[in-house]
Amino acid sequence: MISSLNRIIVIGRNTLTEAVRQKVLNVLLIFSLVLVGSSVTVSQLATPGLDSAGLFDAQIKFVKDFGCGAIGLFGFFIALLSTAQLIPQELHNRTIYTILAKPVRRSEFLLGKFFGIVLLVALCVALMSLAFAAALYWQELQGLQATEAIYSQNPNWHTDPVLANAYNHDVQQIILQTRDPQLIEAILLIFAKLIMTTAIALLISTFATSSIFTIITTFMIYLIGHLESTAREFWLAGGANASIWQSGLVGFISLLIPDMNSFTIVDEILAGNKVPWSHALNLMGYADVYIVVLLAVSIVIFNYREI
Amino acid sequence: METSAPVAAPFAAETIGLTKRYPLTWKRKVLVALDHLDLQIHPGEVFGLLGPNGSGKSTTLKLLLGLIVPTAGEARIFGLPTDSLEARRRVGFLPENPYFYGFLNGDETLRFYGKLCGVTGPKLEQRIEELIELVGLQNGRERPLRSYSKGMLQRIGLAQALIHDPDLLFLDEPTAGVDPLGSAQIRDLIIRLKKMGKTVIFSSHLLEQVQEVADRVAIFSLGKKVLEGSLESLLIERQSTQINVPADLSEEQQQRLREALGQAGIDSQDIRFTRPHLSLEQLYLRTVQAQGDPGPRNSPRT
Amino acid sequence: MESSASPMSTGLPLSLRLRRATLVALLLGLWAPCKIVWEQHINREQDYLRYRGAPMTRQLRDQLGQGLTIGVLSGMRSVVADLIWLNVSTAWMNQEWFRMGGYINLCMALQPRAPIFPDMGGWELAWNASISSLYDPAQPNVLRRIKASRFWVDRGLEIYLRGIENNPTYYRLWLDTALLYQQRLHDYRTAAYYYQKASELPGALAYLERAPAEMYGPHFLNDPESEYAEWKKLWFRLTPAQKAEKQHSAGQLEWEIRRLEQKLSIPKEKRVFPN
Numbered sequence: 001m002i003s004s005l006n007r008i009i010v011i012g013r014n015t016l017t018e019a020v021r022q023k024v025l026n027v028l029l030i031f032s033l034v035l036v037g038s039s040v041t042v043s044q045l046a047t048p049g050l051d052s053a054g055l056f057d058a059q060i061k062f063v064k065d066f067g068c069g070a071i072g073l074f075g076f077f078i079a080l081l082s083t084a085q086l087i088p089q090e091l092h093n094r095t096i097y098t099i100l101a102k103p104v105r106r107s108e109f110l111l112g113k114f115f116g117i118v119l120l121v122a123l124c125v126a127l128m129s130l131a132f133a134a135a136l137y138w139q140e141l142q143g144l145q146a147t148e149a150i151y152s153q154n155p156n157w158h159t160d161p162v163l164a165n166a167y168n169h170d171v172q173q174i175i176l177q178t179r180d181p182q183l184i185e186a187i188l189l190i191f192a193k194l195i196m197t198t199a200i201a202l203l204i205s206t207f208a209t210s211s212i213f214t215i216i217t218t219f220m221i222y223l224i225g226h227l228e229s230t231a232r233e234f235w236l237a238g239g240a241n242a243s244i245w246q247s248g249l250v251g252f253i254s255l256l257i258p259d260m261n262s263f264t265i266v267d268e269i270l271a272g273n274k275v276p277w278s279h280a281l282n283l284m285g286y287a288d289v290y291i292v293v294l295l296a297v298s299i300v301i302f303n304y305r306e307i
Numbered sequence: 308m309e310t311s312a313p314v315a316a317p318f319a320a321e322t323i324g325l326t327k328r329y330p331l332t333w334k335r336k337v338l339v340a341l342d343h344l345d346l347q348i349h350p351g352e353v354f355g356l357l358g359p360n361g362s363g364k365s366t367t368l369k370l371l372l373g374l375i376v377p378t379a380g381e382a383r384i385f386g387l388p389t390d391s392l393e394a395r396r397r398v399g400f401l402p403e404n405p406y407f408y409g410f411l412n413g414d415e416t417l418r419f420y421g422k423l424c425g426v427t428g429p430k431l432e433q434r435i436e437e438l439i440e441l442v443g444l445q446n447g448r449e450r451p452l453r454s455y456s457k458g459m460l461q462r463i464g465l466a467q468a469l470i471h472d473p474d475l476l477f478l479d480e481p482t483a484g485v486d487p488l489g490s491a492q493i494r495d496l497i498i499r500l501k502k503m504g505k506t507v508i509f510s511s512h513l514l515e516q517v518q519e520v521a522d523r524v525a526i527f528s529l530g531k532k533v534l535e536g537s538l539e540s541l542l543i544e545r546q547s548t549q550i551n552v553p554a555d556l557s558e559e560q561q562q563r564l565r566e567a568l569g570q571a572g573i574d575s576q577d578i579r580f581t582r583p584h585l586s587l588e589q590l591y592l593r594t595v596q597a598q599g600d601p602g603p604r605n606s607p608r609t
Numbered sequence: 610m611e612s613s614a615s616p617m618s619t620g621l622p623l624s625l626r627l628r629r630a631t632l633v634a635l636l637l638g639l640w641a642p643c644k645i646v647w648e649q650h651i652n653r654e655q656d657y658l659r660y661r662g663a664p665m666t667r668q669l670r671d672q673l674g675q676g677l678t679i680g681v682l683s684g685m686r687s688v689v690a691d692l693i694w695l696n697v698s699t700a701w702m703n704q705e706w707f708r709m710g711g712y713i714n715l716c717m718a719l720q721p722r723a724p725i726f727p728d729m730g731g732w733e734l735a736w737n738a739s740i741s742s743l744y745d746p747a748q749p750n751v752l753r754r755i756k757a758s759r760f761w762v763d764r765g766l767e768i769y770l771r772g773i774e775n776n777p778t779y780y781r782l783w784l785d786t787a788l789l790y791q792q793r794l795h796d797y798r799t800a801a802y803y804y805q806k807a808s809e810l811p812g813a814l815a816y817l818e819r820a821p822a823e824m825y826g827p828h829f830l831n832d833p834e835s836e837y838a839e840w841k842k843l844w845f846r847l848t849p850a851q852k853a854e855k856q857h858s859a860g861q862l863e864w865e866i867r868r869l870e871q872k873l874s875i876p877k878e879k880r881v882f883p884n
Contacts, residue, residue, distance in 0.1 A: 096406075104423050
C-alpha cells in the first residue's frame with residue numbers, strides 16, 4: 001500500500017517537473033499574474049465620475065471579480081491543456097512503455113499523473129492568489145488614501161465626532177471588503193472546480209485518440225455543466241410536453257454531467273455576502289466524491305487500453 | 308494472484324499458445340500479429356529473436372512485458388503471470404528507441420526509474436554510481452536526455468534496465484545505431500550478464516552480432532515462429548566438414564589432398580579450398596585499438 | 610515497434626471487454642442517483658440562502674449576445690455583470706435613460722445579490738435621470754418635464770425595492786429609499802420607516818438612529834396622538850446616543866419633551882417627564 005502510494009507520488013512529482021519545465025505554461029502563468037495585478041488599473045478606469053459613497057465599493061468589486069475570474073479562467077486553461085496532452089504524449093513518445101515495464105500498475109501511473117496535475121494547479125492557483133491579494137491590498141491603499149484626502153479637506157475632521165465617526169465608518173467598509181476572510185473559501189471553491197475539470201479531462205483522455213478531442217469535449221461538458229441544474233429540474237418535474245428525445249437528452253445530462261453552476265456561489269462571496277463554511281464544505285465534498293468516481297472510471301478504462 | 312515461487316520455475320520466460328489479433332475495423336479484416344506462439348526460455352541463457360519487421364518479435368516482447376493483453380494463450384515470467392508486479396520486478400527492459408523523458412538528466416532518469424522499482428535511499432545512490440561507471444556516462448550525467456547522442460541513450464537505457472538488478476533482461480535492438488566499438492562493449496556486457504546468471508532475451512537485425520552471443524534463437528515470420536533452436540544445432544552444415552590448415556597451400560598440395568580425400572570416398576569435385584576470412588568487425592577493432600582509440604566519447608548530439 | 614492500434618481496440622478478448630463495460634456501467638449507475646440527490650440538496654441550500662441568479666433563458670441569451678453568454682456559462686457571471694455595468698456610465702453620458710435602465714436591470718438579473726447594482730442603479734435613475742429630465746431643454750412643456758422626472762423617480766424606487774428584497778441586510782439600500790421618500794417624494798412617514806430599518810442593520814452609521822425622529826419632528830406637530838407616541842418612543846430611545854451630539858443637550862431635550870407633552874395635553878401617567 002505504502003509502496004503503491006510512493007510510486008504514485010514519484011510519478012506525480014515527475015509530472016509536475018515536466019509541466020514546470022515547459023515554456024508554454026510559464027508564459028500562461030506570467031500572463032495571468034499580470035492580468036490579476038492590472039485589475040486594479042482596470043477598476044479605476046471602469047468607474048469614472050462616481051461619488052465617493054459607491055466608488056470604492058465598485059472598484060473593490062471589480063478587483064475581486066476580475067481577480068478571481070482570472071484565477072478561474074487561467075486555472076481552467078492550465079488544467080485543461082496540461083491534462084489533455086498527458087496521456088497522448090506518453091503514448092506518442094512511447095515513454096509509457098518504459099514505465100509500465102517497471103513494477104508499476106497502470107492505475108498507479110494514471111493516479112500519479114493526476115496527482116502531478118493537481119500539484120501543478122495548486123501551485124498556479126497559489127501564485128495567482130498571491131497576486132490577487134497584492135492587487136486587493138493595493139486597491140485598499142488607494143481607497144484609504146482617497147478617503148483620507150476627501151475627509152481632510154475639512155480642517156477639524158479629527159475632532160468633530162460626526163465626521164470622525166463617518167470617516168471611521170468609511171474606512172471600515174473598505175477594509176471589511178478587502179480583507180474578507182471568506183475570500184479563502186472562494187479560492188478553495190475555485191480550486192475544487194478546477195480539479196473537477198482535470199478529472200473530467202483525464203477521463204476523456206483515457207479513450208480519446210487526440211488531445212484536441214479531449215479539449216473540445218471537456219470544454220463542452222464544462223459549458224453544459226452550467227446548464228445542468230436547469231436540465232435536472234426540468235427532467236425531475238416530469239415535463240409532460242417533452243418528446244422522448246428531449247427527455248432522453250435532458251435525463252442524460254442530469255445523470256452524468258456535473259452541476260458546475262453550483263460553484264457560481266463564488267460570486268456571492270465576492271459580492272460580500274456570507275456563505276457558511278458548512279455549505280462550502282458540502283460543495284467541496286460533492287466535488288471530491290465526483291472526482292473519485294471519475295478517477296475510478298478512468299482507471300477501469302485505462303487498464304484495458306491498448307498501447 | 309499466485310505467490311511467486313522462483314525456485315521451482317523451470318523457465319525464465321514461457322508462452323503457451325500466445326496469440327494477439329488486432330481487428331482492423333475499417334477493412335473488416337483481422338491483423339494477426341502473433342499466432343499461437345509456444346516458447347520456452349531457460350534461466351541463464353541468451354536468447355535471440357530474429358525476423359523481419361512486423362513478424363511478431365516486438366509483439367512478443369510487449370506481451371511478455373505485460374504491456375499488452377493477449378487475445379488468447381498465456382505468458383509467464385519465472386512462473387508468474389506477466390501482469391503481476393512480482394514478474395516485472397525481476398525484469399529489465401531496454402527499448403529500441405529512447406522512450407525516456409527528455410527533460411530529465413542522466414542522474415534524474417536513473418533516480419526516477421529506480422524509485423519506481425522500489426530502490427530508494429543510499430542504496431539507490433550507490434546503484435546509480437555503479438551503473439554510470441558501468442556504462443561510461445560520467446560526462447553526460449548532468450545533461451538532459453534530449454541532448455544525448457544515440458549511443459549515450461542506449462547506455463542510459465541499459466543503466467535504467469539494470470537499476471533494480473533484474474534476473475531477466477529484454478533488449479530490443481540493443482546495438483542499433485551504435486558504432487562498432489560501442490556495440491562490442493554492449494556485447495561484452497551481455498556476456499558478462501550471462502556469467503552472472505542472468506537471462507537475456509534480445510531482438511536484433513544484426514545477424515552477425517546475434518551469432519556471437521546467443522545460445523539459442525527463434526526466427527519469426529508473419530506472426531509465427533518458424534524456426535527455433537540452439538545456434539550450434541541450427542547453423543551447422545551437416546553435410547560438410549571444415550579443416551583448418553595454418554598454411555598457404557599451393558596448387559600441387561591441394562591436388563594431393565583431393566586425391567587423399569578421394570580415397571576416403573569423397574568426390575573430389577565437391578571439395579573446395581578457400582581462405583578463411585576475418586570478419587570486418589574483427590579487422591576494424593584490431594585496427595582502431597592498435598591506434599590507441601579508447602572508444603566512444605560522450606559528445607553531445609549536434 | 611508497430612504503431613499502436615486504436616485505443617478501444619477489440620484485440621482484447623470478449624471477457625475483458627465485457628468486464629470493462631460492466632464495471633464502468635456499475636460505477637456510473639451507482640453514482641448517478643446519489644449525484645442527483647446531492648445536487649438537489651445543494652441547490653435547495655442555495656435557494657434558501659437566495660444565491661442564484663436568473664437562469665439562462667433564451668431572452669437572457671439574446672440580451673447578452675453570444676460572447677457574454679459563453680462567459681456566463683463558463684461561470685464568470687460576476688465579471689459579465691461588471692462588464693455590462695460599464696455601459697451604464699456610457700449610457701448616462703449619452704443621456705439614454707431607457708438603455709441605462711435596461712443595463713441596470715440586466716445586471717440585477719445576473720447578480721441579484723450584488724447590492725451595488727441596485728444601490729448605484731437606483732440612484733442613477735431616481736436622481737440623475739430624473740433631475741436631468743426635469744431640466745431637459747428638448748422638452749418645452751413644463752408639465753411633461755415634471756411627469757418625466759417623476760417617472761424616473763418611480764423607476765429608481767422600483768430598483769431600490771427590488772434590491773432590498775434580494776439584499777435585506779444591506780443598510781445602504783434602505784437608506785437610499787428613505788432619502789428618496791424624504792427628498793423627492795416628500796412622504797415622511799414612509800421615509801421614517803425606512804430610516805428606522807436602516808438604522809437597525811449592521812454597518813449603519815450612528816446618526817441614522819436619529820433620522821426617523823427627525824422625519825416626525827418638523828412634519829407631525831399637528832397630527833393626532835398616535836403619531837406623537839411614535840415620536841416620543843424614538844426620542845426616548847435616543848437619550849444615550851445624544852451624549853455624543855452637540856446639537857441637543859440633555860437639558861434641551863428634556864425641555865422639548867416637556868413642551869410637547871404640555872401642548873398635546875398628555876395625561877400625567879403617560880408622560881416621559883411626569884413632573
